[in-house]
Structures are given as structure tokens and as C-alpha cells.
Amino acid sequence: MGVSGRDRPLGPERFRLDGAVALVTGAGGAFGRVTAIGFARAGASLFLTDIDPARLAETAALVAAEGARCETATCDTADAASVDGAFAALDRAFGRIDVLVNNAGINPMQGRPEEFPTEIWDRVLATNLTGYLHHAQRAARRMIAQGEGGSIVNVASIAGASVLGRGNLAYGVSKAGVLQMTRELAVDWAQHAIRVNAILPCQFINDGWRRAIDDPERRPLVERVLSGIPMNRMGEADEIVGPILFLASSAASMVTGVGLPVDGGNLALNPGGSHAGLGMKEMIL
């Protein structure tokens, strides 16, 4: 079944990816790993990349254990030549691509805007934004040649739609760029039935957040983050799979150019608003 909606089952089969070849970047990380496993269970064949070969191999073993075909390439998404190498390996392994999940992202440093180091800015933008474009271009050229459409899912962030503060300048700007790039590419490639969408996760528990949660000194930061999430918890990595699978599959065959918050209500909450009923007795807005 294609991911463009040309076959139209009405039931949950519409969420399946049988016969599709999916490339997932950052596949060794929290989101990449569960997405790869989820896609394998949905019937996809996987081409997985990461800059870290050990983490990549761990994910590949988990995907292979699901019985899915899985090939890998070590790739630095910030380096165009490295991305070309990964796509050459994809061509040799599968000779096609139906789904791209642009997921590899970094946030190596927080810093005051007036002092933010240019080399960190450049590295964040190269990985989180230009790297997504390099993958989207190479995927789209192949999808156009195949003539069957395709689906691109860009992992953005709430940080691209509102300001996290705390020195996340480069990260926030990179994710805002991803959201606009999603709309630009969606409009341009709609003629080829290539859908381009984004998700905007709030804080999900990855290695970095696990360390913060376990550190009593960083409890105020964790509490502050939770105060912005009406569901009053961070996400668990597996909760990213459904939204990505939805956008990747033909269940979303008429959805393109959107940014889907996966944020426990974070972007719905006014920054001065309250959840859990705080302030209700005062009869004020």
C-alpha cells in the first residue's frame, strides 16, 4: 500500500506501511529507535542512519528482531557528502524510498543571545535545519522519479512555535525554520503527491531529561517545564510513534503542510494561564 492514499482501506490497515521503504535519521536515539520499531511492526522496510554507529547497531538489531528488513549507514546529517553516501547506500539496498523521517537533532549548548558562539549556532543550524533539507531534497528527487508520491515527516519542536528561553536561541530558530521549510516543501511538492508534515513535541524523556529528572538541583527546571504542560508530565518516547506513523501513512493522505503538536496541551496553554484549576475561586480571567 502506498503512503499517498491511492489505495483506500477504511480501517486501521490505512495506518500500515506494508511494502514501503522508510529512512529514519537519528535512529540510535530515543525517538528514532521507537519510530523504527513501530514502522517495522507496521510492515515497512527500514533504512536507518545515525552519527553514532554503536547506537545505530542497537536499533538495527531491535528492528531485525521484529522480522523487518533493515539496512543501516553511519551518517552525519550536517555533512552533505555524508548524506549523499547514505542515499547511495539506500539506492544499493532498496532502490526506492517512500517515507523519510527527519529526526536527528542536537541542542549542544544554551547561552545568552548576545554572547551565543557562532560555531555552535552554525552546527545547530547545519544539523537541525540544513540536514533536514539535504535529506528532503534527496528523498524528493527519488520520489518524483518513482512517480508514486511519498511522505516526509520532520521532527520539529514546541521550541519552534514559541520561546523556551533558557538560552535555547539556536535550537528554537532551527526548529522554527523546520516548520516553515515543512510548509514550503509541502506546497511545492504537492503536485507530486509528496506530503510534508512536522510534529512539535514538548519535552519527552530522553537521556538528557532523565539526568535532569534524577538531579535534585535541577528539580526547579523540571517543575517549571511541567507547569507548562496541562497533562502535567513529560512524554514517553513511545508516545511519538503514533503521530509519526499517522503522518507517514496513507491515514494522512490529505494532510500536508501541517505541524502537529505532540505536547500534552503545551501550545494550547496561554503562558500566563493555569492548569489544574488554579485561580478558579478568584472569578477572574
Ligand SMILES: NC(=O)c1ccc[n+]([C@@H]2O[C@H](COP(=O)([O-])OP(=O)(O)OC[C@H]3O[C@@H](n4cnc5c(N)ncnc54)[C@H](O)[C@@H]3O)[C@@H](O)[C@H]2O)c1
Ligand atoms: N526529547 C525531547 O524532549 C524532544 C522534544 C522536542 C523535539 N525533539 C527532537 O526530536 C529529535 C530526536 O530527539 P531525541 O529525544 O530522540 O534525541 P536523542 O539525543 O535521544 O537522539 C538523537 C540522535 O541523533 C543522533 N545525531 C546527533 N547528531 C547527528 C548528526 N549530525 N548526524 C546524524 N545523527 C545525529 C544522535 O547520535 C542520537 O542517536 C530531535 O530532532 C530533537 O530536537 C526532542
